[in-house]
Amino acid sequence: MHNTIAIRLENMSKTFGHRKNRVRAVRNVTLEVQVGQVYGFLGPNGAGKSTTIRMIMNLIRPSAGEIYVYGRHVQKDHAVLRRVGALVEGAAFYHFLTGRKNLEVLARTGGYFDAARSQDLLEQVGMADRADRLVKGYSTGMKQRLGLAAALLHDPDLVILDEPTNGLDPAGIQEMRTFIRDLAQKQGKTVFLSSHLLGEVEQVCDRVAIINHGEVIREGKVADLLAAQSQLLLEVEPAVQATAVLAPRWSVAAHGKSISVLAGRQDTPAIVQMLVANDVAVYEVRSQRQSLEQFFLEVTAKQEIRE
Ligand SMILES: Nc1ncnc2c1ncn2[C@@H]1O[C@H](COP(=O)(O)OP(=O)(O)OP(=O)(O)O)[C@@H](O)[C@H]1O
Numbered sequence: 570m571h572n573t574i575a576i577r578l579e580n581m582s583k584t585f586g587h588r589k590n591r592v593r594a595v596r597n598v599t600l601e602v603q604v605g606q607v608y609g610f611l612g613p614n615g616a617g618k619s620t621t622i623r624m625i626m627n628l629i630r631p632s633a634g635e636i637y638v639y640g641r642h643v644q645k646d647h648a649v650l651r652r653v654g655a656l657v658e659g660a661a662f663y664h665f666l667t668g669r670k671n672l673e674v675l676a677r678t679g680g681y682f683d684a685a686r687s688q689d690l691l692e693q694v695g696m697a698d699r700a701d702r703l704v705k706g707y708s709t710g711m712k713q714r715l716g717l718a719a720a721l722l723h724d725p726d727l728v729i730l731d732e733p734t735n736g737l738d739p740a741g742i743q744e745m746r747t748f749i750r751d752l753a754q755k756q757g758k759t760v761f762l763s764s765h766l767l768g769e770v771e772q773v774c775d776r777v778a779i780i781n782h783g784e785v786i787r788e789g790k791v792a793d794l795l796a797a798q799s800q801l802l803l804e805v806e807p808a809v810q811a812t813a814v815l816a817p818r819w820s821v822a823a824h825g826k827s828i829s830v831l832a833g834r835q836d837t838p839a840i841v842q843m844l845v846a847n848d849v850a851v852y853e854v855r856s857q858r859q860s861l862e863q864f865f866l867e868v869t870a871k872q873e874i875r876e
């Protein structure tokens with residue numbers, strides 16, 4: 570019945586601490602990740618991404634709400650997490666063992682050791698030539714790569730990655746992005762990843778939830794979110810009057826005779842009509858797709874003001 574939904578979060582919340590130290594890290598998050606999707610969980614530092622991932626992995630308990638993975642309640646039925654591979658913040662390895670040996674220990678603990686698969690994964694994550702060095706000598710990026718190999722050892726259907734490109738150099742970031750897309754496209758896996766970089770989500774994900782201060786403030790297909798938040802550039806006179814007319818409904822910025830309005834393309838007729846009705850002369854209207862980066866900055870900035 571639920572087999573097309575890999576993750577379902579229902580009104581999930583997490584509060585840490587008491588009284589003055591109370592932090593509402595995650596607030597009423599509801600979302601669904603369909604099988605086969607690459608789903609982005611995007612938010613600035615402290616937004617609640619890692620907390621959410623730790624709850625999905627049953628590493629910490631939610632204060633409220635329900636978490637289902639492949640239709641199973643993760644707290645009541647944690648065996649379902651065998652179908653999940655995760656790279657969480659600061660993956661822990663044995664420092665005095667080699668990368669290869671670390672994978673072996675992990676795999677043996679889980680009862681799925683296969684030397685050929687380990688080797689194959691080490692090659693895929695670009696660690697084959699460093700696999701026989703001790704982990705204590707690894708850089709952050711190398712540990713991140715080894716962590717990814719570790720997450721994939723048991724060939725999980727769902728891969729959860731907390732900021733997978735952290736610590737990687739630009740070439741490593743590109744490789745990681747391609748790798749993630751291939752996981753979905755070539756291996757049919759579902760991927761849920763967190764990021765604080767919009768550009769990354771834009772390149773890698775099909776769908777995104779933007780989280781800020783523990784709340785999901787936007788959710789949708791990456792392409793749809795972009796289309797809904799285009800920017801209109803208008804040349805008008807007088808610009809001051811135009812700004813005053815539009816400001817109650819839209820975000821408006823004036824630059825000389827031009828004003829820019831953050832609005833969907835579908836709002837264009839209403840905007841022009843309002844201006845004309847208020848004796849503003851309209852000389853030019855252009856619609857410009859806003860970069861997801863700008864959009865992200867806008868929504869997170871607005872959220873901060875509101876609080
Ligand atoms: N164990 C904890 N005890 C108290 N507060 C916590 C705990 N873990 C997280 N928090 C708080 O919860 C909020 C969300 O933290 P979280 O680590 O989930 O954010 P994040 O989105 O992963 O951020 P980053 O991008 O920096 O990794 C923060 O305010 C953080 O300080």
Ligand SMILES: [Mg+2]
Nearest residue numbers: 618619620658
């Ligand atoms: Mg985090």
